[in-house]
Amino acid sequence: MDVWEALAILAAGFGAGAVNAVVGSGTLFTFPVLLALGYPPITATVSNTIGLAPGSLSGAYGYRRELAGQRGRVLRLGVMSLLGALGGGVLLINLPTEVFERIVPVLIGAACLLIILQPRISAWARARRPARPDGGRLLPFGVLGAGVYAGYFAAAQGIVLMSLLGTAIDDDVQRLNALKNCLAFTVNATAAVFYMVFASPAWEAVALIALGSVLGGYAGASLGRRLKPVALRGLIVAVGLSAAVQLLVDW
Template structure:
């Protein structure tokens, strides 16, 4: 990896850490940059998962105020995230790399669609919640919520792009909580999935240590910054950046 490539990977890590703590989809920043350095797609995904752990943790810590009073709920959902993340990581290494290279452009495309539709999804969720009276049952962890988030965690363990948006959509429909409190839960679940997948990858997969360290340092800085000032970012600008980089990733994957 050349010095300029190292700078680009570090910068991508900072951007991904900040975006993940606020919106999600930071993988759409780091993944194409890792591909551009010449890493194979599976190696890039594994290296990315390892590197984004500090960013996920710092983002979750940054939203600790929003997590007050949600300890029991977070523990239940984290158990499902752990199982799902491990399942997704196992699929990543079990399926042939050719299957991954065919599947990932589709996953990135779906992730971009979710990024674009996120404002509409959030609007629909808010409208649905406002139209219904508060129900105490919708403040706890029901089977549908646990199943939905566990399946989303399988996706996250396999390929994490837009994982946070999926979490937010599911929780927004099934929990009566302010979006910022849901965002705090989202950051914890992402940290759990990234951590269990990374632990699995440490013993079972090939990764690039240089890329891991650069993304780890960058994402930790970005996660703290994103949690601190993320509410001031323009959502439209963030979505535009994610869609642009994600489109570049699809083009690069198809042309490989």
């Protein structure tokens, strides 16, 4: 790896950390860079997941004020995220690469559709029942599924989580974004440990992504807190659609 390649990975890690703290889908910064530099798809995914885990922690820490009073949510949903991440890791290691390439754009597109329809879905759901601060009985299973998805391929997991949390929980979008960051860190950290044991990451890429994502995660948290709810939702949709289009074009 030469200096320019190292700088490209470092810059991609910074951008991924910043975007993950605000909305998610930071993998779409780092994953294509690793592919362009010649890393195989599975190696790129494994290395990317491990490298972005510290940045997820940085983003969660940056939103610590918005986490006040959410300890119960973090613990209850965090367990489901952990279990889902383990399941997704098992799938990535064992399923053929062709399945990986075909299913990911579809999942991202579905997540974007949920974000676009979220206000209407939320209004419909709340018309049928009172607002539920805990999100109801089905939310943990949705978070479990999001964990499986993110353990398999982390791109846009923040968008998937925000679509679930925003539909199920009656709370401020910034507080939900803080909760999302905690759950994303749980998934990334769990998957990272799994991959360190059972896969073969490219450690030079891991180190550069980790450094960049930590710096970007804290910077992104500072930016995201200043966004109004409508602007934050619009940014989520824009990033999600861009991610889906990029995957379809690349593959």
